[in-house]
Amino acid sequence: MALPGLMSSTTILVYQPAAARPGFERLVAMLCSGSIGAVFCLEVSRLARNGRDWHHMLELCGLVDARVVDHDGVYDPRHPNDRLLLGMKGSISEFELGVLRTRMVEAARAKARRGELRYTPPVGYLWDRDAGVMFDPDRRIQEVVRQIFCRLRELGSLRQVLLAMSGEGIHFPGLPMAFD
Numbered sequence: 001m002a003l004p005g006l007m008s009s010t011t012i013l014v015y016q017p018a019a020a021r022p023g024f025e026r027l028v029a030m031l032c033s034g035s036i037g038a039v040f041c042l043e044v045s046r047l048a049r050n051g052r053d054w055h056h057m058l059e060l061c062g063l064v065d066a067r068v069v070d071h072d073g074v075y076d077p078r079h080p081n082d083r084l085l086l087g088m089k090g091s092i093s094e095f096e097l098g099v100l101r102t103r104m105v106e107a108a109r110a111k112a113r114r115g116e117l118r119y120t121p122p123v124g125y126l127w128d129r130d131a132g133v134m135f136d137p138d139r140r141i142q143e144v145v146r147q148i149f150c151r152l153r154e155l156g157s158l159r160q161v162l163l164a165m166s167g168e169g170i171h172f173p174g175l176p177m178a179f180d
Helices: 022-033 051-063 080-114 139-155 158-167
Strands: 038-040 067-070 073-075 125-128 132-135
Touching: 022 051, 051 067, 051 080, 067 080, 073 080, 132 139, 139 158
Parallel strands: 038 067
Antiparallel strands: 067 073, 125 132
């Protein structure tokens, strides 16, 4: 089956999004099938989280004659001015996400420099204000954590460790009993 606007099935575009996003992939599939005539977006960054996804979606909208609608207006990606404006909106949105990400990383680094950065340690470890990260005081948990690292050196794979310990009935705290 040829897509609307394409000459033959040999020219079908294969699309691989940057990250698995079922909602976005469903939108692209619906665009390609011609089952929707407009894409409504409240915020460009929520719709396409990178320029590649955004521009690919705009191209598909243009191919199938679908409009893009946001709080500022209705755009036709086939018209150069609308395409330019939508492209700029996508680029600005991508830039803003990069700025926010940089600010969050810098804030975490600043907290770390001041000694205020806190995180939840993995199962088997606890955070103590005076001692920092330490083993859980529960001896059973300590033994299981040590056994995991010994088995990892022996077996070379976490999956093999998990299967071996599961087979022996050794339960790691914080994981469900069934490993399958």
